[in-house]
Ligand SMILES: NC(=O)C1=CN([C@@H]2O[C@H](COP(=O)(O)OP(=O)(O)OC[C@H]3O[C@@H](n4cnc5c(N)ncnc54)[C@H](OP(=O)(O)O)[C@@H]3O)[C@@H](O)[C@H]2O)C=CC1
């Protein structure tokens with residue numbers, strides 16, 4: 001009897017959340033204020049990380065910037081300070097747990113308060129065919145895109161839980177929800193990041209830690225240079241062009257500020273249903289769809305771009 005009542009309640013809840021989320025597309029919920037929050041962003045010296053720092057500053061938050069590259073990180077801090085914001089820089093290799101824990105303690109000591117929002121944004125891709133790719137480069141992708149999430153969450157989640165206040169954001173990718181050819185290291189790491197994030201979110205909910213929110217961000221190609229050259233069929237690209245970095249970060253911010261658990265960018269909710277539906281189709285059906293859309297070989301020109309970058313050396317990036 002209790003089982004049937006629970007089942008009925010669960011079905012009603014499922015319907016309620018489907019309706020609520022559909023309505024949210026039209027009626028935007030109120031955003032939460034982040035003024036006064038201490039937001040730590042990893043990979044803050046790069047494309048999206050820098051824009052997140054600026055966007056959180058616009059909303060009145062104080063930012064802690066972590067990057068392996070101190071000069072690009074300082075550049076981000078300078079931009080934040082020019083906006084009138086407060087930025088604190090730390091040179092951290094997020095793949096190294098000791099470095100992460102030591103710097104987490106340093107942040108706490110220097111600023112005298114706990115980080116309340118963590119944006120795990122640092123990411124890399126090997127950019128070479130798996131069979132040509134040095135092992136260390138593939139391993140690095142797993143360490144930056146996945147293992148680093150373990151260390152940063154272990155460093156900052158305990159205080160968030162203790163205060164029942166905080167937010168953990170994971171910048172994953174659509175390539176953590178579906179895959180394509182020639183980015184095996186990247187897909188493996190982003191699928192792992194999605195799995196890690198979702199398991200952590202379930203754990204918080206199971207423990208009824210309702211004050212610590214989570215947002216999983218899954219963007220499509222963003223024009224930051226990370227995937228330069230990646231190209232799908234021209235006709236499909238007209239409908240689905242690479243995202244402007246600023247647009248991507250604004251969409252992610254909207255989701256964070258309304259405590260949305262998952263956002264795909266562009267915000268085509270139909271894409272999520274399509275992905276789930278494709279998983280039910282025979283593998284061969286997906287293969288022919290990929291071929292039609294030009295997404296089977298979309299990474300070939302990207303791999304060529306990366307090859308040229310390596311062979312031309314610094315003159316390309318200079
Ligand atoms: N660009 C795209 O098409 C998409 C990107 N994403 C994800 O968005 C996130 C940001 O990407 P994007 O801004 O494009 O990339 P960028 O390469 O522009 O920025 C990544 C930043 O992370 C830093 N970083 C790399 N390794 C480490 C490390 N070990 N410790 C600390 N910092 C590190 C990089 O430093 P350095 O420059 O010195 O290496 C760089 O500043 C990534 O997680 C990426 O996977 C998701 C979907 C699409």
Ligand SMILES: CC1=C(/C=C/C(C)=C/C=C/C(C)=C/C=O)C(C)(C)CCC1
Nearest residue numbers: 173175179180220221227232293295298
């Ligand atoms: C595979 C595939 C597509 C192409 C996806 C691409 C090209 C994604 C690139 C993502 C990147 C570069 C993410 C970085 O994190 C389509 C056209 C959506 C159709 C469905 C199958």
